[in-house]
Amino acid sequence: MDHRYIDEHSVAGRYLDHELTMEERAEFETHLVDCQECTDRVLLAEMFHSRNGAKPREKAAKPPMRVRFVSLLSPWQLFSILALAALLLVLVPSLLLLWVKR
C-alpha cells in the first residue's frame, strides 16, 4: 500500500471509521508500522474525531465481524464447527504420518 492509494481512497479516515476491508486494514496497519507520516495522520484524525465526537460514532460501537458471525450461530452450531476443527486437527496429521511411514 502506497501513499497515492492511501490518499485516493481516504484510507486513514476509513481506518478510523472501521470501513476498510480486512485485507485493506491489514495492509494499512503493516504500512503504519514503518510510516511516521501516516501514523501522525491517523493520530491527528483520531484527535479530531474524539474532540468533535460529542456523540459517539455509531460505527465504532458495531462489534467486529468475527463477533457478529459468532452471534449468528446457535451454541450447537458453534460446538459442531469447533468439534469438526478439532477432529481435522487430529485427523490430518495422523493420516499424513501414516502416509509418510509407508
Ligand SMILES: [Zn+2]
Ligand atoms: Zn504512509
